[in-house]
Structures are given as C-alpha cells and as structure tokens.
Amino acid sequence: MALKDVKILVVDDEIFFRKVLRDLLEKIGFTVVGEAADGGEAVEKFKALRPHIVIMDIYMPDKNGIDATRDMVAHDKNARVLVASASTFDSDTQAALDAGAKAILMKPFVPKEVYETIRKLLTGK
Template sequence: MLGRIGFTVVGEAADGREAVRMFLAHRPHIVIMDVYMPVKNGIDATREMIALDKNANVLTSSASDCQSDTDAVIKVGAKAILKKPFEPREVFDTIKTVLCGK
C-alpha cells in the first residue's frame, strides 16, 4: 500500500526484534509498526528504537480498542497511532503530519 501512495518501503519485519534490527540498518524517515507483534511487541520495539534515536519517527497501528495499549505506545515515544482498519489516505495524512512535526 505505501508504495502505491508514493513511499519507498525499505523493509518489512516479521517481529519486533527484527524491526529494531532493520531500524538500525536502514535508519528510515519513519517506522510503521503494529502494536501486537511476535517475539518483541510494538511497545517494546518502539521503546528500544527511541532509546537508540530520540528523533525516531515511529507510527504504530492496532486493531485493538484497548486504551492502555494506546497510552503505552505514546508514552514510550510513538508519534502517532493508526486504528485499523484504515484507508490509504489516513496513512498518508498521518505520515505527513509526523514527518512535518505537527
């Protein structure tokens, strides 16, 4: 989906640990990651990425309505959370907002 709306995808991680490794290897402008991932969840992976780079732009997504998950991921440094299901336009607008620092 991201490629269709004009973004270059540098990788897709199977789990949170791999996401952190890919973050270190590629240093992308933005990371989009699910809150619920195997091995290391999105909250812990986000925390680790922010510890490695306080300016990291991490955007998380989740189908969960659990407010504590949303609060936790924002508390550890995620810049935004997308609630699934979402439309491509929502993703584009959220990425734009995060990258512009709004």
C-alpha cells in the same frame, strides 16, 4: 521531501498486513525499505536501514511493538514510530505512545489517513 524519498519500515507479524500496508504505501508514492515480523527484527532493521518512518504493530511474538518502540527511541530520540492498532481506547496503544510512538494508525488502513498522518509527522504540521 518528495514522497518517493520517504523511507518506511513496515513491522507486523502477519504477512497479510505487511503486504496490504506495503501496497498502500507504494501506491501513495512512499518507498518501503524493509519489513519485519517481530520487534527484535524491527529494531535491527531500524538501525541498519535508517527509515524516516516506522509503522509498527503492537501485538507480536518475542518482542512486542511497545518494547521495540522504546528500543528505537533509545537508539534515536528522533525516531518516528507510528503504531498500528484496531482500537483507539486501548491501554497498550497508550503504552506505545508513552514509549515514544508519535501517532496511531487505525486498522483497517484508510489511504488518506495514512498519508495525512505521515505528512504531519514529516512536516510537523
């Protein structure tokens, strides 16, 4: 699959982080098909847009990233959700993995790590 064919949904309540991540992903060559500012909006866009990858913040108002991940996986057991976090040893990060997230992306985002994590998710390698 060509990079431009990989559809990604970016979910974060802070517009700054959505813009930074969108710019980084598009610079790498991926296609950002949508953005959401909270978990409820993310689940709706996930169902409508059918992205290959969702990059999800954990801490958001209304529905958080853990609950949204759980809902996405319940809707599609093959959902590929990456959790964006500033901490690797966080109980909420573990809760997101337990809810069905496939990997963790560390903030601040490092382009090579973002690319490698997405590549591994898509190829299974």
